[in-house]
Amino acid sequence: MNSDTPGRTTSAHEAVRACAVQAQQGATALARASDTAIDAAILGIAERVTTAQRMLVTANQEDLAAAASAGMSPALLDRLRLTGPRLDTMAAELRVLANVVHEPRDTVLEERPDGLTLWERRRPVGVIGANFEARPNVTLDIASQLLKSRNAGVLRTGSAALRSSQALLAHVVGPALSDAGLDPDVLQLVPHKDRSAAYALVSMPELVPLVILRGSGDSTRDLGREAARHGVRTLAHADGGAVLYVGAGADEKAAHQLITDSLDRLGVCNRLNLLLIDESVYDERLPGILEVLQRLGIAASLPPHAHPRGYEWSLDPQRAATVTVDKANGPLHAAQIANDETSGLAAGIATQDPAAATEFLDAYTGAGAFWNATTRLLDGFKLLRLPETGINIDRVPGPRGPVTFRDLYLRQYLVAPSSGPISRA
Template sequence: MKAVRSCAVRARQGAAALARASDTAIDTAILGMAERVTTAQRMLVNANQDDLAAAVSAGMCPALLDRLRLTGTRLTAMAAELRSLATVAHEPRDIVLEERPDGLTLWERRRPVGVVGANFEARPNVTLDIASQLLKSRNAGVLRTGSAALRSSQALLAHVVGPALSDAGLDPDALQLVPHQDRSAAYALVSLPELVPLVILRGSGDSTRDLGREAARHGVRTLAHADGGAVLYVGAADDEKTVHQLITDSLDRLGVCNRLSLLLIDQAVYDERLPGILDVLQRLGIAASLPPHAHPRGYEWTLDQERAATVTVDRANGPLYAARIANEETSGLAASIATQDPVAATEFIDAYTGAGAFWNSTTRLLDGFKLLRLPETEINIDRVPGPRGPVTFRDLYLRQYLVAPSEGPIART
């Protein structure tokens, strides 16, 4: 698609200057984004209302409508996150690894990727999360969102991101938003290795997995997050009050990947704990899918528009068995154990290999700002070396080894 290539070309033209920008200029731009989120609030909410009206007409479920919605409270929180990001220290460009006996120094140098693409779901706040992380890492970007959030995202680029870059003396073309809602734009974005060598993929299920396969076919690297769904294992030595609170905390929003999807109760306390747990779920308006199940045990309810307000409940014969279920039958995003027994907690955590493990704490904490005090571009659950869990600006760089004279100009920079 010509429009995607055009966005990529403009972003690449702004990438070199962005790579050379000072820390002050970068943080000034991020602070400018925070300021404009506040001053442009009415325009942003109006654009979002148009998106919401179209989504309601199209029959979007309540959980996804919640992800799409921008309110004054949410915009205020987005501005606060941007201000917080601006105060975070930049990663050093050069790190000394070894002062060699031959008079040479081995350095590790961080370099921006250049242009990073991002395809993400209909969540307007993600537009700013990704734009700000790319900016902080000095990467240009080409963003593409789902049709449901396009008006909101366009308003954010036009009234927040672009003007903030310009005011800070940076090229506003460095961060582009694909202006088309056609799904073919997503496939075009992952087919331009010479312009966009890395693409962040956030979405739901099959479509995101298919984009990952298409990217691999073209030689484009991805950081992909297609599946989610979190697990809570209630151990035999649990505290009932803690369990009920964890369930409540894990279901505060249904349209997010790190919400509770699979609730495992230890066999030894299953019959005793189940009635109270069902009462909590009923109070929250959540249906319990009890065994025998007509669906895979690790089914991610967030992706089911008709039944998003559902949690799968099942038995588990001890912490090792529960961890095996979480490893083999879910996405590997996050799992928590509720127990007062440190031995059981250690067994579960040591056996669980997913991106985030929690003890008596909610899996909703597996989120960039909640966990690392930074917005995130996505949560990476790939089982390969590299950034895993919430991906922030600290992960979006290329490592270069540099060997130079110890007394040379590089040592004095």
């Protein structure tokens, strides 16, 4: 046991370091790979997701059986599950990503009067780590984004999804990289079930300077604090829970549809979590809204609440099928509640009144704001037509909202003679 990090075993630390070293050895070649090779590898992953479907589903069923025996909630089991249709969707998204045109590495910012040119150059980070729990689809989401941005990677998932993720790396990602002429070792999956491997991953700034933390609640926040202690930067997705404010000017039928659309899945971060109703129409609108929730099998937590107003129900295995309902005194008050009492992931307003919508949208400062649209759209592929590594809700400059390959570069300023040959590749 390593005494400076609670829960980290020497074997986990060594396993993560070995993966990081292997990934780093191929990072330079990956950074220089052609656009054609990168996109061929992603298309190869998409093809193998389809052809290896039976094998992938079998591995996933073993994970599902073990998780169910361990008492995993239905909402989390849904996140863990791989089905034929879900794998088909993943393959389709990968094909879309492969066909996204690569942006120039070098961009001219200024032709200076002193005969020099100022360029902005995009460089890969090198090796990026990723920690995620019972969501095997994230294995491909992150692997594909790392490839598209030419970054090597070390992926770590928990025991619940490890068989599924191992099958994806061994039978899909690795062979596709080899077929495209790329080193399969640039993408590593830590073969260690213990959570101590996650702490090891965020403790190696010299090998893995950036780690994507995709998870839920306290455990992910704790990893972020541990990363900061070691000087490792993170893109963290720990908290979620979306808000819908039903304004006084909302069309009742449209509001009911938004509620329904926002609760199609309960184990995801951008589902409806807090439903605010304008107090001027609260008594009038509440019965119809409760009927909608009842029809969907969702319990309404009505005031007075025995929990914080922004409590995230998707993280509560026993009560995930719950929505908090409360009053708001107008659009500004609703936005303030969303800003101050929720994670800041996403909030929407249902109204036919443009002035009310503008007041709400201008006041809300979270990562995604929606007017007569479901917060479920705050998703990489639904919003940006790209897979995502996660949704970052940090309130600091940098990538925010769904993080894609375009956010996984370092910016470098380059000054050179205007007459000199600088690659625009």
